[in-house]
Amino acid sequence: MRLEAKYKWLPTPFRSLMLFIVWLLLNNSVAPGHLILAAILAVAIPLATFPFRTKQPLVLKPGKALQYLLMVLYDILMANIEVAIKILGPTRKLKPAFVKVPIDLAQSMPITILASTVSLTPGTVSAEVYPWPEDMADGAEPQQRYLLIHVLDLDDEAALIDTIKTRYEKPIKEIFAC
Amino acid sequence: MEWVISFLLLLGGSLVLVGSIGLVKMPDFFMRLHGPTKATTLGMACLLFAAMAYYGFYGEGVSVKEILISMFLLITAPISGYMLIKSAIHHRLDSIEPTSGKDKIEED
Numbered sequence A: 001m002r003l004e005a006k007y008k009w010l011p012t013p014f015r016s017l018m019l020f021i022v023w024l025l026l027n028n029s030v031a032p033g034h035l036i037l038a039a040i041l042a043v044a045i046p047l048a049t050f051p052f053r054t055k056q057p058l059v060l061k062p063g064k065a066l067q068y069l070l071m072v073l074y075d076i077l078m079a080n081i082e083v084a085i086k087i088l089g090p091t092r093k094l095k096p097a098f099v100k101v102p103i104d105l106a107q108s109m110p111i112t113i114l115a116s117t118v119s120l121t122p123g124t125v126s127a128e129v130y131p132w133p134e135d136m137a138d139g140a141e142p143q144q145r146y147l148l149i150h151v152l153d154l155d156d157e158a159a160l161i162d163t164i165k166t167r168y169e170k171p172i173k174e175i176f177a178c
Numbered sequence B: 001m002e003w004v005i006s007f008l009l010l011l012g013g014s015l016v017l018v019g020s021i022g023l024v025k026m027p028d029f030f031m032r033l034h035g036p037t038k039a040t041t042l043g044m045a046c047l048l049f050a051a052m053a054y055y056g057f058y059g060e061g062v063s064v065k066e067i068l069i070s071m072f073l074l075i076t077a078p079i080s081g082y083m084l085i086k087s088a089i090h091h092r093l094d095s096i097e098p099t100s101g102k103d104k105i106e107e108d
Helices: A013-027 A032-052 A062-088 A108-120 A157-176 B002-025 B034-057 B065-090
Strands: A097-103 A124-130 A145-151
Touching (some): A013 B065, A062 A108, A062 A157, A062 B002, A097 A124, A108 A124, A108 A145, A108 A157, A108 B065, A124 B065, B034 B065
Antiparallel strands (some): A097 A145, A124 A145
16 A cells, blocks of 8 residues: 655646546547646646645556456446346345445545445445444554445345455455555 | 437436336335436436437537546445435434344444
8 A cells, every 4th residue: 555656746646637537528629728728737736635635545556447447337237237127126025134344445545435336336335334433543453344235135145245345345455555 | 320329318218217216116215225326327327328429420529528427427426325325324214124134233
């Protein structure tokens, strides 16, 4: 895990890249004027907002991140079909459940990504992270954290936890190297 | 091309419809949340891609703003879902009888 970027003037390289792309998409052009403006904004905005943010781990494996994004998009497609079938099918057959998934991630950025992925994909909505970071005393040894999720139709709790851990948590751990 | 656009429009429309049906049909709050967070997101993405294809082929040139809209939808949908379910837990809303693992909710 690395918190500090290589260059001081570029504290969050990937956020800068995203800002650059978003600006070009917003203006719907790649004219030189917009390219220059986008580059200036991409450097200036992270620099200006950097002091307000808590330090988050940097993306260390961009290739893995792209791979993860594509995998999640595919999973969203599959999960949608699955959930659509379940919604249209008989309601009484569904077995809703709350499940606690132990997570090894500690920083809030990776946890947010994991929780969002879980919400968007396999028939689950993430509900809560235990224990709350604000409940922990300063400098206390971090405990095992849990992600509380609500499942629309639970078949096998252990298999679901295993899927989330190996399919989603492991690549996130690799991307941030934490 | 017209076929592709019509297909995307129909698919998007039906996915949004399924999400809304889920919102009405499900018995408790937690289950209701599943439709809008998933089906509706993809449905919106389909509709936006249809719009992109339409304006790309018949309109005033390629527009890529729709990609931006779907990106923001993908980022914000889980967050609003999370806020809703968090407040539901905070208000101790009841979930239906067969829900297992209710004891896993911690008191706050």
